[in-house]
Amino acid sequence: MRRADRLFHLVQLIRGRRLTTAAWLAQRLQVSERTVYRDVADLQHQGVPIDGEAGVGYRLGAGFELPPLMFTQDEAKALVASVRLAQSWLDPALAQAAQEALGKILPVLPAGARAAAQALAVYAPPVGLPADVQRTLQELREAVQERCKVRVQYTDLGERASERTLRPLGCFYWGKVWTLAAWCEQRNDFRSFRIDRMQSVQVLQERFRDEPGRTLADLARLKGVRLQDEGGAVQAMATGPARASR
Template sequence: MRRADRLFQIVQLIRGRRLTTADYLAQRLEVSMRTVYRDIAALGQQGVPIEGEAGVGYRMRAGFDLPPLMFSKQEAQALVATVRMAESRLDAALAREAENALSKILAVLPLDARAAAESLALYAPLPALDPATSAHLTAMREATEARRKLKMGYLDLGGVRSDRIVRPLACLFWGPVWTLAAWCELRNDFRSFRVDRVETLEVLEEGFRDEPGKTLADMNRRREAQESGGA
């Protein structure tokens, strides 16, 4: 990799994370830590506002931006492939935004890169989510971001119906199905719900805040502990 390309990659990696260590940069770029330190110093001399220090980590000062990115043919094809594979798996609203974002990127690419991307012979012809599941997934995703509780009627795989008030924590895709990871107030515990088993859904005005023992991180730690204990 040319040094100019490596410097550009360092800027991109630091911009994409809250705090980036030299060790992380060295592993991603396959160079030594000493090279990373030299490159960081060079970027600072060129006026790139990188804050931080060796042994702690680096971040980009707020407000810094770069000119529009130029993608190689292979990178453009990777973007097209990613959107094509994701569209049928996303809810309708997010799928439209993915297509819009891709269109904006393709519009500013050089003609050869755009032609290579648009002619990519790779497709993911899976059936789209049914309208009810898609609508529920959109509502769950937005409620998760807004930190608002959900009221839902749920039919489990055993045919048992129940009404739940939950704190949505994350939407997870498991191949053929989406699930909602949540804190269930009925069970006073973490639960996962298949989105396609939700019969009714209402986003409540009542919000929620993270509480110890009821967060997604807590749920993940419990799962990891159970898996390690089972091994």
């Protein structure tokens, strides 16, 4: 990669995240951390408002704009593949938004990239989530975003029924199965619930705030896993399906 291209890509990576470490940038750009430090210093010297420092992380200052981007053929194919998968495995609102976003992107691509993306032989037949599970997933995702507690009627894998009041923390996809990670007020602990085993979900008006020991980041640290968030809010990635609550 030419240095000019690397600098442009570096700015794009920093722009897409709330906080970006040199180690993460070095991994994505396939260079050393020392090279990242040098590139960031050069960009700052040229007037690019990159805030932060080595060992802490970087963010892009407000108001900085770059010219519109053109996607490569592989990037355009990846977008099409992602949207096709979304139709079956995301909730209806996100699936529709993904389709609408793709509809805005494809028309402005170069003809070659657009044709290659539309001809991509990767498909997701409509055999994904049942409609009721999709609707529940959307309710829970929105409750996570709004920080609203939920009350659920749940049947576990042992066919035991219970009612729980939860602080929903995140929705996780394991391949055919979605789970909700939550703080359970009945158990006063973290629990994971299979969304397809929820008999009913009521989103409550009561909101909650992050409290030490009860956040998604706390759960990730407790389980020793790593949730990958491009925004940089939580850095962890789960290594396998969480056990459903009992």
